[in-house]
Amino acid sequence: MDFDEIKSHIIKYQEEGKKLFTTSSFQTHSIVLLHLLSRIDKSIPVYCLNTGFLFPETMAYKDQLADEFGLNMIEIKPDVPKSLQKDSEGKLLFASDPDRCCYYNKVQPMDRLLSDYDIWINGIRRDQNANRAKMKVEEKSKFDSVRFHPMLEWTNKMIFDYIREYQLP
Structure with missing residues (x-):
């Protein structure tokens, strides 16, 4: 999808009264989606899942992007504090039970979020892995929400060309 198609989908969702949000990992491919959204509607919430394992540089970059793009960044944290995320032997779950760790933290x-919103704008791409290659632009998700994948057909080259064109950080 190009910019106009993405914008058209978002406007359609909004006209239908849908509540939209996105999440970001603040990796290179995420920046393009955030920039696109800032050009369409800066009020769409951008959630940062602060697992407690993010680098300080990532958090500083998040703040930089919020300032530069004028986005509504919201940090959310897990319900279970990292200090309590341990197995029966006292090892942190990220080392002993990564699935349980991801359950608590992601x-x-x-x-x-999915229980509070209708549309999750998600930046995944087909070229990232075999599972994502099979996905559709819109897919049902939990709690009757929809995952909207506007960048599904984008490639690494398209991502880097966009970053260069708009001189994104």
Whole structure:
């Protein structure tokens, strides 16, 4: 999808009264989606899942992008504090039980969002892995929400060309 198609989808969702949000990992491919959204509607919430494992540089970059793009960045944290995320032997779950760690740090916080919103604008691309290659632009998600993948057909080259064209940080 190009900019106009993405904008058209977002406007259609909004006219239907849908509540929209996005999330970001603040990686290179994420920046393009954030910039596109800033050109369409700066009020769409951008959630940062602060797992407690993010680098300080990532958090500083998040703040930089919020300032430069004028985005509504909202940080959410897991319900279970990292200090309590340990197995029966006292090892941190990220080392001993990564699935449970991800459940506490990513799945539970995302479930809260999906239960409150209708549309999750998601920046995944087909070229990232075999599972994503099979995805559609719109897919049903939990709690009757929809995952909207506007960048599904984008490639690495398209991402880097966009970053260069708009001189993104």
